[in-house]
Amino acid sequence: MARAATTSDPFNAVAEPRRRQILTFLAVGERQVGEIVAAIGLDxxxxxxxxxxxREVGLVHVRRNGRHxxxxxxxxxxxPLHEWxxxxxRYWLHTLNRVKQRAEAKMHGETRDQSNCGSNSLKEKP
Amino acid sequence: MARAATTSDPFNAVAEPRRRQILTFLAVGERQVGEIVAAIGLDxxxxxxxxxxxREVGLVHVRRNGRHxxxxxxxxxxxPLHEWxxxxxRYWLHTLNRVKQRAEAKMHGETRDQSNCGSNSLKEKP
DNA sequence: TTTACATATTCCTATATAGGCATGTATTGT
DNA sequence: ACAATACATGCCTATATAGGAATATGTAAA
Structure with missing residues (x-):
């Protein structure tokens, strides 16, 4: 079988860089197509x-305004993508935690907690 | 031009459902290929x-262990995907906030703040 | 109505799979 | 050394684009 259709789900739709660009551009507010064309630099x-x-995957909404x-x-x-x-x-936090622990171990426990500049979110249960 | 290569970046790699399945399966801990085959139900x-x-996009790590x-x-x-x-x-929170406000308006302002069951993260500046 | 403007759609092509099947390769057991 | 095991790769096909060019559609202005 061939690759899945980009219209099948948001994951596929978002895989295209130009579409991510468009989504970012349209997140702030409504824009007409001409503005997108000018901003993205595509025909x-x-x-x-x-x-x-x-549109097909529901990542954008459209509204008609005259001929725009x-x-x-x-x-x-x-x-849903953010949630997935x-x-x-918790896994990448765990990785970061290990990196941090190694760094601290390398310091032989001296100058303790000096590097802990506000990044307490690295704490996690073992 | 044709579609971008799935090996070009994590966004494309993750667009494939089977690969998301594999990533989820391999998140908990190391597994050998045979186990993945059995779990995913693919040849x-x-x-x-x-x-x-x-591997090419760096979404998995490999370690050789004998012939496994x-x-x-x-x-x-x-x-990076999570961050993007x-x-x-803030935009979907804003949407949820508007939905919530409409619901509250529909109640004519009675039973105020009853529906605010711990979801204070919906607050946002206009 | 005719014209101009803003978008959408169609046609065409080169490219990149995803999966099935067969085969190559590395490592262990006898 | 030889067979078996565990994966990786190569080959082939149907499919799905992404982009470019040309065209169709819909709406507002003259």
Whole structure:
């Protein structure tokens, strides 16, 4: 079988750098397609197609305003991605913790807690 | 041009559902390929190829142990994705806030703050 | 209505898979 | 050394783009 369709889910849709760019640009507020074209530096049909993909997976909302179409990022649709990646947080925190512990061990316990400049979020249960 | 390579970055690598499955499976601890094959329910060559992609973008680490290869998720490589999606958090919180405000308005202001059950993170400046 | 403007859609091509199957390779057991 | 085990790779095919060019569609202005 071939690769999964980009329209199948947000993960695939977001895999394209241009679409991430568009989502970032549209997160602040509504913009019409022409503004996106100018901002992204891609030809209009390509932008329209990317917007089509983003629309199909629900990552953007559209509103018609005269002969313009106002696009806006639907941040709620990005939330599942944030939550999935977040399930790995305790693992990378654990890694950082080990790195930190090694660094402290290398100091032979001297100048203790000097390097702990406000990054207490590294604490975790073993 | 065609679609970007899955080996180009973590975003593309993670777009594949099977690879997300593998990453989740390997997050808890080291596993050898045979275990992944059994857990994912995909033939061995396919799993090896997915592992190859994950390796190239740094999403997994490998260690040789006799004739086995122990794979493990490199959670740190997932962190950038979490942070990118996190940049949209204030926007979806804002949306949730508006939904909440509408719900409260519908109640005509009665039974005020009853629905605010510990989700104070919804507060945001307008 | 005719014209201009803003977008979407269609057609076409080069590229990159994902999965199935067969084979190569490294390491251990006998 | 030889066989078995555990993976990795190579080959092949159907599929799905991403981007470019040209065209269709829809709406507002003259």
């Amino acid at each position: 209009q049909p390509s932008v329209s197609k990317h917007l089509g993909v983003l 179409r106002m696009y806006r990022t639907n941040a709620a649709a990005i939330r 990646t977040g399930t790995f947080e | 061995q060559p396919s799993v090896s190829k997915h592992l190859g992609v994950l 290869r122990m794979y493990r998720t490199n959670a740190a490589a997932i962190r 999606t996190g940049t949209f958090e």
